Amino acid sequence: MAELFQTRNTGHTIGRVIVYGLLVLVCFYYLMPLFVMVTTSLKSLDEIRAGNLLSLPQDPNLDAWGKAWSSACTGVQCEGLAGFFWNSVSFVVPAVLISTLIGAVNGYVLTMWRFRGSDLLFGLLMIGCFIPFQVVLLPMARTLGAMGIANSTAGLVFVHVVYGLAFTTLFFRNYYVTIPDELVKAAKIDGAGFWLIFRRIILPLSAPIIVVSIIWQFTQVWNDFLFGVVFSSGERQPITVALNNLVNTSTGVKEYNVDMAAAIIAALPTLFVYVVAGKYFVRGLTAGAVKG
Amino acid sequence: MGALSIRDVRKSYQGTEILKGINLEIEKGELLILVGPSGCGKSTLLSMIAGLDTVTSGEIRIGDRVVNNLSPKDRDIAMVFQSYALYPSMTVRENISFGLEIRKVGKAEQQKIVERVAHTLQIGHLLDRKPSQLSGGQRQRVAMGRAIARDPSLFLFDEPLSNLDAKLRVEMRVEIKQLHQRMGTTIVYVTHDQIEAMTLGDKIAVMKAGEVQQFGTPQQIYDNPANLFVAGFMGSPSMNFIPARVEAMGSGHGVRLESGANTYVFPAVSANGKLKSWEGKEVVFGIRPEQITHKVESGLVGEHMATATMPISLTEPTGPDTLVLVPVNGREVTCRVHPAHARAPGENMDLMFDLSKAVYFDPASELRIA
Numbered sequence: 183m184a185e186l187f188q189t190r191n192t193g194h195t196i197g198r199v200i201v202y203g204l205l206v207l208v209c210f211y212y213l214m215p216l217f218v219m220v221t222t223s224l225k226s227l228d229e230i231r232a233g234n235l236l237s238l239p240q241d242p243n244l245d246a247w248g249k250a251w252s253s254a255c256t257g258v259q260c261e262g263l264a265g266f267f268w269n270s271v272s273f274v275v276p277a278v279l280i281s282t283l284i285g286a287v288n289g290y291v292l293t294m295w296r297f298r299g300s301d302l303l304f305g306l307l308m309i310g311c312f313i314p315f316q317v318v319l320l321p322m323a324r325t326l327g328a329m330g331i332a333n334s335t336a337g338l339v340f341v342h343v344v345y346g347l348a349f350t351t352l353f354f355r356n357y358y359v360t361i362p363d364e365l366v367k368a369a370k371i372d373g374a375g376f377w378l379i380f381r382r383i384i385l386p387l388s389a390p391i392i393v394v395s396i397i398w399q400f401t402q403v404w405n406d407f408l409f410g411v412v413f414s415s416g417e418r419q420p421i422t423v424a425l426n427n428l429v430n431t432s433t434g435v436k437e438y439n440v441d442m443a444a445a446i447i448a449a450l451p452t453l454f455v456y457v458v459a460g461k462y463f464v465r466g467l468t469a470g471a472v473k474g
Numbered sequence: 475m476g477a478l479s480i481r482d483v484r485k486s487y488q489g490t491e492i493l494k495g496i497n498l499e500i501e502k503g504e505l506l507i508l509v510g511p512s513g514c515g516k517s518t519l520l521s522m523i524a525g526l527d528t529v530t531s532g533e534i535r536i537g538d539r540v541v542n543n544l545s546p547k548d549r550d551i552a553m554v555f556q557s558y559a560l561y562p563s564m565t566v567r568e569n570i571s572f573g574l575e576i577r578k579v580g581k582a583e584q585q586k587i588v589e590r591v592a593h594t595l596q597i598g599h600l601l602d603r604k605p606s607q608l609s610g611g612q613r614q615r616v617a618m619g620r621a622i623a624r625d626p627s628l629f630l631f632d633e634p635l636s637n638l639d640a641k642l643r644v645e646m647r648v649e650i651k652q653l654h655q656r657m658g659t660t661i662v663y664v665t666h667d668q669i670e671a672m673t674l675g676d677k678i679a680v681m682k683a684g685e686v687q688q689f690g691t692p693q694q695i696y697d698n699p700a701n702l703f704v705a706g707f708m709g710s711p712s713m714n715f716i717p718a719r720v721e722a723m724g725s726g727h728g729v730r731l732e733s734g735a736n737t738y739v740f741p742a743v744s745a746n747g748k749l750k751s752w753e754g755k756e757v758v759f760g761i762r763p764e765q766i767t768h769k770v771e772s773g774l775v776g777e778h779m780a781t782a783t784m785p786i787s788l789t790e791p792t793g794p795d796t797l798v799l800v801p802v803n804g805r806e807v808t809c810r811v812h813p814a815h816a817r818a819p820g821e822n823m824d825l826m827f828d829l830s831k832a833v834y835f836d837p838a839s840e841l842r843i844a
Binding site: 383386 | 524525526545546547551552553555556557559560561562563564572573576577620624
């Protein structure tokens with residue numbers, strides 16, 4: 183009996199060691215580039231040329247960050263990323279909020295107010311999740327032109343809302359499937375209508391899936407490059423496009439520290455959103471995963 | 475004009491008829507039970523009364539209004555659901571006042587109604603909790619509170635007790651009955667539990683496969699079941715069904731029963747001559763367990779009492795009674811006897827059959843003969 187426990191314990195320990203070993207390795211693998219980026223952005227150019235890629239900065243300073251933010255050249259102008267950062271914010275925030283809200287309403291209708299053909303409609307909407315960006319570029323350009331919002335912030339918002347709808351609808355629909363129908367029936371008998379039920383009964387239950395939708399959409403829209411480069415130009419370009427221009431500007435010395443700082447600045451908002459709301463993300467993604 | 479009348483109501487889904495012409499009518503203040511096995515259409519019928527499901531044909535009236543095309547909120551009804559369906563994000567107080575708020579009842583008035591309802595159901599101390607912080611019985615009470623707050627003309631209950639444990643179910647059953655007596659409300663109550671049906675109902679509609687098998691008072695349904703299904707569904711343990719041959723006996727008829735080595739012919743005293751055309755043929759002889767008991771020596775022996783000695787195959791003590799199983803015509807027949815008189819399995823026992831309430835069914839059509 184004692185022996186039995188012994189072997190079981192040993193096996194258990196070995197298993198743990200392997201699991202944690204792998205986790206540490208994977209963490210290391212993912213954190214290494216970040217480490218290099220952060221340290222490099224804090225070094226001076228001389229130090230970078232002289233030193234080891236992995237060494238810690240001898241005299242850490244934020245000069246490169248300042249330059250990336252306000253005076254690095256992105257093509258012809260040299261005003262840093264600041265303007266482009268706010269460009270991104272100005273279309274990402276409305277795009278995320280609008281696509282999340284419409285997704286919520288879609289999901290609500292597709293689960294609680296089913297109609298003839300609603301399952302078919304949902305199936306068709308799902309196809310939207312599998313259409314590559316490149317496919318919609320030309321038709322979208324024509325559409326934006328026809329709507330008179332080509333080359334504007336509104337146009338970029340529109341593109342991202344349309345493209346994101348398939349995903350947000352999927353999230354909300356699968357989440358709402360787990361909410362019992364009887365809630366809506368009870369509210370109908372209480373005298374509530376479509377919007378009142380949505381606002382007072384359904385939305386207050388939706389916090390986890392709203393967080394999922396916001397994180398997902400924010401990451402997608404903020405990190406998007408292709409739509410940004412195609413549907414905007416000059417001063418209105420998003421930060422991803424500006425970052426590309428900054429790194430690829432070929433005049434003068436290659437400033438790795440500025441490039442690294444700029445890349446981190448461009449990535450910070452998505453990191454921030456994930457850190458703040460991340461624990462809801464996993465919870466919300468798995469909720470509703472069973473029923474479908 | 476009844477409080478609720480349902481006239482030839484039909485419902486079909488994609489060509490399949492789920493309700494095949496339902497006719498029911500109850501008066502103000504009555505409690506109607508819709509009872510039947512799952513899939514009999516009772517919940518669909520309730521949904522249609524509530525307006526959550528459409529009527530394919532026929533007419534539903536609440537009071538003197540035809541409500542077929544009215545939305546649920548305009549039908550002056552309230553409903554208690556099996557899952558209670560309390561709004562999870564609202565407190566108990568908000569759950570109860572939600573319907574009032576929508577109907578634009580003033581704040582002060584809302585407050586008064588909530589207090590009154592909370593007092594009636596003794597949930598005053600729970601008013602500021604969320605549904606997730608309540609036990610099953612408390613949620614049940616809140617769900618009822620939400621229904622009575624609006625003081626509707628018709629209450630609908632959809633299997634409200636089936637999520638509770640056995641003990642709580644009996645308690646809540648009593649409370650619902652008391653509430654009904656005190657408030658004099660009209661209630662339609664769906665259940666699959668025949669004990670709930672018997673104890674709560676003023677009227678019972680026994681349903682099966684989209685049809686009302688029988689509609690009447692609990693006692694009528696218990697004593698005079700219209701067919702084999704109703705007879706078997708109502709009552710626990712259920713009625714004994716014994717296939718038996720009809721034989722001429724004196725001026726009337728009797729049924730031939732064999733048990734062990736003995737053969738008996740019991741007079742069909744309750745048949746009133748309706749078995750005449752069945753002479754020589756087999757019928758289903760139905761007798762409830764409580765009508766077969768131990769032999770009482772003195773008194774009580776009349777034409778409707780028959781005695782027999784039968785071998786016991788099994789006993790099931792329930793406490794107040796012992797259920798004794800004896801073989802008759804190849805079936806195990808349940809008898810309800812006093813524990814002190816029950817004999818052990820393998821022994822013979824003298825039993826007394828009360829034939830005044832025995833019923834007879836056509837084995838083919840399953841309809842009542844007498």
